Amino acid sequence: MTALTLGFDLLLAAGLVWLGWQALFLPRRFAAVVHFMAFNLLMALVWVRLEAPDIALAEAAIGAGVTGALLLTALGRLPSAAAVGSHPQQWHRYWRYPAIFAACVGAGWLAWGVQRLPRPGLAAEVTAELDATGVSHAVTAVLLNIRALDTLLEVAVMLGAVMLVWSLGPALRPFAPATSLPGLPALSRLLHPLFLLVPTYLLWRGAHAPGGAFPAGAVLGAGGILLLLADRVGWMQQPRFKTLLRLLLVAGLALFLAVGLGGLLLTGTFLAIPQALAKSAILAVEVATALSIALMLMALYLYGEPGR
Amino acid sequence: MSLYYAVVAALLCGMAVIGLFRTDDLLRRILALNVLASATFLLLVTLARTDSGIDPVPHVMVLTGIVVAVSTTAAALGLTIRAHERRHEESQ
Amino acid sequence: MTEWHEALSHLLIVAGALFFLTGSLGFIRFPDVFTRLHALTKADNLGLGLLCSGLALQAGGLAEAAKIMLVWLLVLLASGIGATLVASTADACGIRPWQNRTGASREARREPHE
Numbered sequence: 283m284t285a286l287t288l289g290f291d292l293l294l295a296a297g298l299v300w301l302g303w304q305a306l307f308l309p310r311r312f313a314a315v316v317h318f319m320a321f322n323l324l325m326a327l328v329w330v331r332l333e334a335p336d337i338a339l340a341e342a343a344i345g346a347g348v349t350g351a352l353l354l355t356a357l358g359r360l361p362s363a364a365a366v367g368s369h370p371q372q373w374h375r376y377w378r379y380p381a382i383f384a385a386c387v388g389a390g391w392l393a394w395g396v397q398r399l400p401r402p403g404l405a406a407e408v409t410a411e412l413d414a415t416g417v418s419h420a421v422t423a424v425l426l427n428i429r430a431l432d433t434l435l436e437v438a439v440m441l442g443a444v445m446l447v448w449s450l451g452p453a454l455r456p457f458a459p460a461t462s463l464p465g466l467p468a469l470s471r472l473l474h475p476l477f478l479l480v481p482t483y484l485l486w487r488g489a490h491a492p493g494g495a496f497p498a499g500a501v502l503g504a505g506g507i508l509l510l511l512a513d514r515v516g517w518m519q520q521p522r523f524k525t526l527l528r529l530l531l532v533a534g535l536a537l538f539l540a541v542g543l544g545g546l547l548l549t550g551t552f553l554a555i556p557q558a559l560a561k562s563a564i565l566a567v568e569v570a571t572a573l574s575i576a577l578m579l580m581a582l583y584l585y586g587e588p589g590r
Numbered sequence: 591m592s593l594y595y596a597v598v599a600a601l602l603c604g605m606a607v608i609g610l611f612r613t614d615d616l617l618r619r620i621l622a623l624n625v626l627a628s629a630t631f632l633l634l635v636t637l638a639r640t641d642s643g644i645d646p647v648p649h650v651m652v653l654t655g656i657v658v659a660v661s662t663t664a665a666a667l668g669l670t671i672r673a674h675e676r677r678h679e680e681s682q
Numbered sequence: 683m684t685e686w687h688e689a690l691s692h693l694l695i696v697a698g699a700l701f702f703l704t705g706s707l708g709f710i711r712f713p714d715v716f717t718r719l720h721a722l723t724k725a726d727n728l729g730l731g732l733l734c735s736g737l738a739l740q741a742g743g744l745a746e747a748a749k750i751m752l753v754w755l756l757v758l759l760a761s762g763i764g765a766t767l768v769a770s771t772a773d774a775c776g777i778r779p780w781q782n783r784t785g786a787s788r789e790a791r792r793e794p795h796e
Contacts, residue, residue: 291591295598302602302625306609311617318621325628332595332635333644337652344660349624352660353617356667360617360674381611389604396596396633403640404647420646421653429650436654443661447668454671461774469763476756496653575657582664585671 297324319350335492336421343500351507416560417489426564430553437535444581453586470512477505495568499575506580518588534574592636602629616670627659694736701729714780715772723765
């Protein structure tokens with residue numbers, strides 16, 4: 283490792299630690315949230331440095347973009363910290379210091395023990411199975427074929443989160459802007475073609491290079507949130523599209539389950555895709571998952587059920 | 591280099607846990623949990639770099655984890671907003 | 683790739699980094715929202731343009747270079763429109779631009795000359 287890369291790594295790590303500190307301990311909440319968004323962006327750089335480009339793509343779109351939008355919306359609706367009743371409970375003054383000491387000891391022990399953690403290293407086994415999966419990129423193969431059960435459960439968890447958020451009440455009414463902002467619909471109109479092109483490219487690319495359903499769904503979801511901000515998604519609020527909206531939200535999970543049950547019928551094991559159908563099955567599941575993730579991210583941003 | 595980033599991850603873990611204790615505010619606790627999640631993902635990915643190539647399974651776990659973390663954050667923020675709304679209504 | 687290609691690309695990247703540094707310095711030192719927006723959009727976007735040009739010279743083909751320049755175009759769009767949104771909202775919320783303290787005395791000094 284040359285001096286230049288060492289310097290770059292040091293700079294990245296110092297930036298991460300400083301931004302994390304600011305995100306956790308700044309007295310003003312808005313500043314803490316902005317530092318957190320920058321922390322996620324720097325994290326995306328660290329993923330590139332650690333040779334994990336799929337995670338970098340997903341982190342840049344979801345971590346820095348969608349989480350930032352969710353936090354800022356919540357921040358605008360919470361009362362200021364000085365309001366009475368915003369403190370759930372008071373920690374006992376004397377228990378704080380043993381707790382901090384224990385956390386420091388725990389972190390030190392983790393840092394010392396990390397070199398002894400086992401590294402099973404399944405790279406060779408995955409490469410051996412790569413031809414049978416129907417795609418040529420290792421991460422996509424593991425995500426959608428070898429460990430497809432985890433992805434199925436994850437889409438189900440996301441749908442569960444949408445159900446939780448929607449059951450809390452009607453969608454939050456957006457605050458009226460202080461002045462008329464013609465720039466925002468113009469921005470969304472200008473960027474809309476790119477927000478459709480880039481996810482398609484990422485989806486297609488996922489078969490042979492870093493990309494795939496999750497970054498594509500995240501970018502599409504971020505574009506959808508921009509549209510929601512510019513108030514151009516009127517059809518979601520109308521009651522006659524209620525059924526269609528719910529069908530679209532469930533479509534990803536339903537298609538995934540159908541593929542799994544089809545595998546059960548054809549080969550006798552749930553989610554075992556036969557090799558001849560693997561490529562088209564993975565493509566269909568990827569498209570449905572990406573669209574569903576995008577719609578679910580928009581549904582989470584609404585913070586409540588639309589159309590009521 | 592992976593050892594170096596693993597130490598950074600442990601440091602962030604400790605800071606996030608301390609941040610979780612030190613604050614009473616719900617929004618800051620959600621931020622602390624997110625930083626803790628990021629530190630755990632960093633730790634997982636540093637374990638994926640072995641001598642015989644890069645292991646894709648921890649990468650898949652982290653990808654799944656990122657999406658689950660954003661869903662959990664959104665649900666927690668929704669609950670926080672409604673809790674404050676209720677408290678505001680009750681106090682009026 | 684020829685020698686002067688590489689030298690030019692390094693020069694452009696260093697110049698871009700300098701512009702970023704100046705923009706960040708201006709962001710820290712300027713007194714109010716409007717001047718800070720000025721520093722952020724103008725200096726930082728120019729720095730990004732130089733950086734992207736330098737990287738495009740090192741790219742592996744025309745398609746890659748075009749993608750890198752597309753990044754600059756997108757940031758220009760987003761930062762431009764974002765800056766107008768921030769500025770018009772700040773104006774509507776009543777934030778007045780920072781006035782030079784000696785403005786009144788400068789007005790008084792100008793009148794005898796004209």
